[in-house]
Amino acid sequence: MAQPLERQKAKPHLAEEWVGKIYTSLCIGFLILTIFSLVYFVASKGLSTFIKDQVNAFDLLTGLKWAPEGQPALFGALPFIFGSFSTSLLAAAIAAPLGFCAAVFMVEIAPKFGRKYMQPVIELLAGIPSVVYGFVGLSVIVPVLRDIFPGQGVGIAAGAIVLSIMILPTITTIATDALAALPKGLKEGSYALGATRWQTIYRIVLPTTMPALLTGIVLGIARAFGEALAVQMVIGNAPHIPRSLFESASTLTSAITLSMGNTAMGSTPNNALWSLALILMLMTFVFVFIVRWLERRSKI
Known part of the structure; x- marks a missing residue:
């Protein structure tokens, strides 16, 4: 049985x-x-600009003027591409040192205090809606820049500062996890050889976790590159390449959100906006490939 x-x-x-x-x-x-x-769907809509509407892809990527309703119509997306890259890279340059320093403080210097108080506060920043960041930037950052620097305050600098605050939780969280996952034997061996805490941090801890730290930067850039509303509120939305950080500019996302509702589906201006969306999607794939490559180089 x-x-x-x-x-x-x-x-x-x-x-x-x-x-x-x-x-x-x-x-x-x-x-x-x-x-x-x-x-x-995005590729078919975006490529129809070049196949159906006979718009030159090189002109779209390198053109300096965006005038879809003009005679003749001009589709130069270089100002938008420049605005997206400049704000994203500058935001990463601002947020990366802050995120790394916060992670080192929470893991290596004051782990009890950092994990108990600082980490929850930083992680709360990720849950704040982007419109709140944009409104704070428009109410606080733009007036400060207007009072200190020439111009109206809106521009690349304002957009980069807002984006740096938005991507700070991403960079800090990934850096914290990477530092916490580091084997204790590496640090103990460094201390046993007579190294100080700071020597251990910048000669052992940071070089060993560098691929993971770079992964956090790339993911932060990817989020900043695709952000629309917060940047749209503080960058000025002027379709030209600015000559300084304090001049109005525009990004791919802001150009799409501002113009998509004013174009007829299937028209050449509408298809050109889908081409901008295709560029955004391709850049997202590039960021994903970079992250995967960095993960394979991880030493942990």
Whole structure:
């Protein structure tokens, strides 16, 4: 009687296993279908600008003037591309040192105080809506820049400062996890050889975790590159390449959000906006490939 009972007990487990496998496979298939559908939709709309409307791709990427309603119509996206890259890279340059220093403080210098108070506060920044960041930037950062520097306060600098605050939780969290995952033997061996805490941090801890720290920077840039509303409120939305950090500029996301509702679906201006969206999507893929490459170089 023992063998039939074992078989009876095994049947429910086998049924649950098959149900789990089928459910998991359906979820994975749905995700893959969603991703490919999204890529196909954006790519088909974006490429129709060059195939259907006969817009030169080189002119779109290098043109300096955006006038879709002009005679002739001009589709120069270089000012938007420059604005997106400049604000994102400058934001990363501001947020990366702050994030690394906060992570080192929370893990290496004051782990109890940092983990208990600082880390929850920093992580709360990630949950604040982007419109709140934009409103704070428009109410606080723009007037300060207007009083200190020439110009109206809106521009690349204001957008970069707002974005740096938005991506700070991403960079800090990834840096904190990387430092906390570092094997204790490395630091103990450094201390055993007579190194001080600061020598251990900048000669052992930071070089060893550098791929993970760079991953946090890339993910922060990726988020900043795709941010629309907060940047749109403080950058000025002028479709030209600024000559200083305190002149109005525009980004790919702000150009799309401001103009998409004013164009007819299927028209050349509308397809050109989809081409800007295609550029954003391709840049997202580039950031993902960079992150994967950095993960393979990790020493931990």
